[in-house]
Amino acid sequence: MYSEKIRLYEDREDVTLTTYVQNDANSLLGDYNRPAILICPGGGYMKCATQEAEPVAIRFAAMGYQAFVLRYSTYFSQDSNVTFPTAKEEIEIKEYCVFPNPMLEIGKAMLLIREHAREWKVDVDRITLCGFSAGAHNVAMYANSWNTNLVLDYLKTSSEHLRPVAVILGYMAGDYYFSKIDQIEVEKEMFFRVSYAAILGKQELTEEDIERMSPSRHVNRDTPPAFLWSTYEDRTVSVKNTIKMAEALANQHIPFDMHIFEEGPHGLSLATQESAKVKKQVNPDAAKWVELAEAWLQKRMALELPETI
């Protein structure tokens, strides 16, 4: 396996694409390219969560896909221990992580994969994006706007180079209404204030921000098919985010799977020992999302195997 971390900007070490590319694919299937998955970990736009990065990439690689992890711009550096400001402290704004930067980095990563397609044996017309929590928000924002001028003008390429074939959205922050501070629990307030500061460049949401930053409100006919999953018990990002996204997809006649598992906290990732930091993050019921996603991906991402060689 060829695994390397590559910078998206020469002068920044925090924004990277990590490859999980199968070398033996070569001798196994000749000159055969494999569909790919690009993974955006969550972390409230404050950092990219470890448990939603490498473990997920390896699991998708085990399905036969070339896998990639994008660490997009976040408020805190990837290696730091996050310490939240105290409640009334002024929260510094960091322009590099404010929207649309993290979303545009998905497009940059798509182009980087396309550039190395031959070396990495990637079927560039079949790249699925997979995000968790804030990473799913980032993916969903991109899924709604990959062919808009905002993205095309920045990346200076044609839209067909940027189209994802499908998206996987795990416990997505899909509608900012549900995370507006007066809707959420008091103990989570600082978490969301820093998260707003990170992605919006301010600590309070206006109605206009909610409208602009809620991907479930911008699903359109060019949004790719989606696989949604979440847990009913999620107390950080309400399951209503996922339900509202499903409704928007249905309204626009975009095909989707949705799987809601009753039990399990926020941030389950694979929900197996592979991604868990603590025991309660292992949940055999919720872990079924992986095989459900594997079956769903086959609809558009199946390897085209020969009858004989």
Added chain:
Amino acid sequence: MYSEKIRLYEDREDVTLTTYVQNDANSLLGDYNRPAILICPGGGYMKCATQEAEPVAIRFAAMGYQAFVLRYSTYFSQDSNVTFPTAKEEIEIKEYCVFPNPMLEIGKAMLLIREHAREWKVDVDRITLCGFSAGAHNVAMYANSWNTNLVLDYLKTSSEHLRPVAVILGYMAGDYYFSKIDQIEVEKEMFFRVSYAAILGKQELTEEDIERMSPSRHVNRDTPPAFLWSTYEDRTVSVKNTIKMAEALANQHIPFDMHIFEEGPHGLSLATQESAKVKKQVNPDAAKWVELAEAWLQKRMALELPETI
């Protein structure tokens, strides 16, 4: 992921250990070591099959284990296109691949992993060996003799450094009686003649060879617990090999799982698109061996996750 191919002998490039070591394990679980799987691909001791190497390692890595592929000594070089000698041609004997060399290389690989345990974050007391076909034969031979003088004298170490915690044996060549040339189909004859030449250093089996080289006849109280699987339809290595191994384990009170799937040819590996070269090697029923093995491994290989951090 740290993936590198390391030579087992400085002066030979054909015998290698390839690592599939998770880097992020570090930040995920602190100073936590992970149990490991060492995989021996099949290939009739003629070469190490690609489809039973990297795809399998990645799939076990996705379970949370550090994974390794051992390419042991085989008759043909790993990169060559195998061309069988014609029926009556003299078959050259190559001493380097004759028993016990391939088996001793499993021990060498165990010690190499132990040597790098800190760097690779491996829990060296929990290494499972996994083999397919001839690779399973090699693993089973080792499983019966890891603490014998043959192994200990060659490796010059103490037996506790060599004990596998468990073994996984896929469509194993377990009893040479079933592959004796008068038992097998005529079209497979040359395959077996070259295979005998490779591992036995001669083309015909004596009764003594069958006795010595059939691991199902040497199961003892120090043989580790085993997970056996095969298909009823296998026409290259009869399912009877697996059944006889199960009987031997039962006789010695060694715990085991055994799963025989009715359909599927020899050499299925994962039986998914990840390992398949052609369509008939994808078999959703037989592919269930992986999740059955995942559950079985948990008995001795579960990650010890904390309740909280």
